[in-house]
Amino acid sequence: MRATGGAGRVPRLLGRPVPPGEVVWLTVVWLLLWGDPSVGNVLGGLLASTVIVWALPLPVLDSGVRIHPVAAAVFLARFAGDLVMSSFRVALWALRLGVQPPVEVVTVRLRTSSEVMTVLVTIALSALPGSLVLEARFADRRLVLHVLGVEGDVPATVQADVTRLEGAIVAAFGTSQDREELR
Known part of the structure; x- marks a missing residue:
């Protein structure tokens, strides 16, 4: 679940949320697909991930699971x-x-x-x-x-x-x- 206030606030781009965790995860997937962690691939992955997360936001779901x-x-x-x-x-x-x-x-x-x-x-x-x-x-x-x-x-x-x-x-x-x- 995404936090909405205080220190856990999600950054926004043009008014839409861009959760950093999702951007990082998609960037890692991007790098695994390309197989080469070069500077260009990292920057391209960050850009593509940011656009995807911004343009196609996932709904906030509660799975009912908490890890203790x-x-x-x-x-x-x-x-x-x-x-x-x-x-x-x-x-x-x-x-x-x-x-x-x-x-x-x-x-x-x-x-x-x-x-x-x-x-x-x-x-x-x-x-x-x-x-x-x-x-x-x-x-x-x-x-x-x-x-x-x-x-x-x-x-x-x-x-x-x-x-x-x-x-x-x-x-x-x-x-x-x-x-x-x-x-």
Whole structure:
């Protein structure tokens, strides 16, 4: 989102905003396309980027995602650990010749009402080996999961794992409203 006042004010050219971040990004793309960071290419990229950003302004959109660096680092570390453990568990089941791993289809309930956070949880769950999101029901905050290799009380175990993952994702990327909803 672009700031409109004070120190975060966006420069204007002939009355229209020209966000410096967009100009720099387009200039980098320009230089990558030309493959030669000469003075002429940099100046040409800055000029072309400025004209493009001025003539074709992008709308201000709120993605519903806020990055909280410490919580994001914690989430990434936990998720990396989950990836390793899930991969190890699936590999062990693959090495057990003639033994079928336990397979379940489980419905879990999410605590968040944010569609953006639900999508992030769905992506994270689908990225883990041994789990796959079969269906996401936004209206009643439910996910239907296919899980492999989980033993014991499968619904309770999966619900606990999903709740932990959801909490970490919302803490790392949620808005203040999303974070408040999980308290």
